[in-house]
Amino acid sequence: MSNEIKVTVKAKEVELLHWFDLSEDDQAEFDYVSEEEKCTTRFFLHEGSVWDVCDFLKDDSVKGYEATYPLTAFSALAIKLVNDNEAVDIALLH
Secondary structure (H helix, E strand, C coil): CCCCCCEEEEEEEEECEEHHHCCHHHHHHCCCCCCHHHHCCEEEEECCEEEEHHHCEECCCCCCCCEEEEEECCEEEEEEEECCCCEEEEEEEC
């Protein structure tokens, strides 16, 4: 039994979006974003879902990635900022 984490690259250079780039329906999903945060919070689209970068936790345990978001007890998404913080690379950890 291996405890090694597998890293599967899912997407590269996915453009980060601003609050005002989101549809009204997508904005409604992120109703916790305050008025002050609307100018700074960034999002990205991945596999049909909009993700808030702020929901990812800083995590340097996976070489080459900066933050993770748990999906299950045994998997997570990992991201790293690229292109002068205007895009993300995305990987699946499993």
